[in-house]
Amino acid sequence: MSAILEVKNATRSFGGLVAVNDVSFSVPSRGVTAVIGPNGAGKTTLFNVIAGTISANGGTILLNGEDVTDFKPEAKAAKGLVRTFQLVKLFQDLTAAENVKVGFHLKTHGGLFAALFQPAWARAAERNSEKTAADLLDLVGLSKVAQTSASILPYGQQRLLEIARALACQPSILLLDEPAAGLNAEESERLARAIRRIAADGTAVLLIEHDMKLVMDIADDVVVLDYGRKIAHGTPDAVRNDPAVLAAYLG
Numbered sequence: 001m002s003a004i005l006e007v008k009n010a011t012r013s014f015g016g017l018v019a020v021n022d023v024s025f026s027v028p029s030r031g032v033t034a035v036i037g038p039n040g041a042g043k044t045t046l047f048n049v050i051a052g053t054i055s056a057n058g059g060t061i062l063l064n065g066e067d068v069t070d071f072k073p074e075a076k077a078a079k080g081l082v083r084t085f086q087l088v089k090l091f092q093d094l095t096a097a098e099n100v101k102v103g104f105h106l107k108t109h110g111g112l113f114a115a116l117f118q119p120a121w122a123r124a125a126e127r128n129s130e131k132t133a134a135d136l137l138d139l140v141g142l143s144k145v146a147q148t149s150a151s152i153l154p155y156g157q158q159r160l161l162e163i164a165r166a167l168a169c170q171p172s173i174l175l176l177d178e179p180a181a182g183l184n185a186e187e188s189e190r191l192a193r194a195i196r197r198i199a200a201d202g203t204a205v206l207l208i209e210h211d212m213k214l215v216m217d218i219a220d221d222v223v224v225l226d227y228g229r230k231i232a233h234g235t236p237d238a239v240r241n242d243p244a245v246l247a248a249y250l251g
């Protein structure tokens, strides 16, 4: 299968500490890839390098074969690589549906102004975005709260909403930063279902996650980091039984 994302020899240091050390792997254009590793392994740094939030000291990031190593996050998003953050950043005063529509407008129709104030020229696009928003809310299981203000949604639903909004940007690869953090068991289940559906719909998903059960349930491929280096890459079963991985987690 062709790769949507190729990380080649990515390296990032902070002072004398090499947080990400010569890491290479490919993300297939379909399915769910997870990056795991003990605390301080370099997961967040690697994610930030991929998303463009911080620059790499070395290595190359290819998106659909194109070198995007030095692209800013917005430029990467325009090329189809979209991320969510560990902390939810929703428009609290807007409804769930409106939040998703903002994501849609940011990508396509006149930006935030059109999304919020809807001048006449934006109304045709509006009808499309209405349908898209409804579809995306359905995908993450939030149809029932479409007209509810984001600020009063439970935390778990806010996180799902953030994913729906990211999908409104029509990514070819979606980066999720610890999507299960702070979720209860039922919300995690719902999240797992949503991620599987997103992947089944043809969007590649790359996530970092501490919740091992979630990773083992939903990932097709797992990349394991330890002290900045990649120590394993394979199916959940292969990684689970890998001596180097067991040693890293026990040590």
Ligand SMILES: Nc1ncnc2c1ncn2[C@@H]1O[C@H](COP(=O)(O)OP(=O)(O)OP(=O)(O)O)[C@@H](O)[C@H]1O
Binding pocket: 014, 017, 019, 037, 038, 039, 040, 041, 042, 043, 044, 045, 046
């Ligand atoms: N801005 C920074 N300045 C200095 N050191 C940093 C910075 N960001 C990360 N580090 C260090 O780089 C290493 C990797 O950190 P990183 O946050 O990427 O790991 P992580 O695997 O995401 O950890 P966790 O699971 O605890 O979130 C750690 O030793 C961390 O202290």
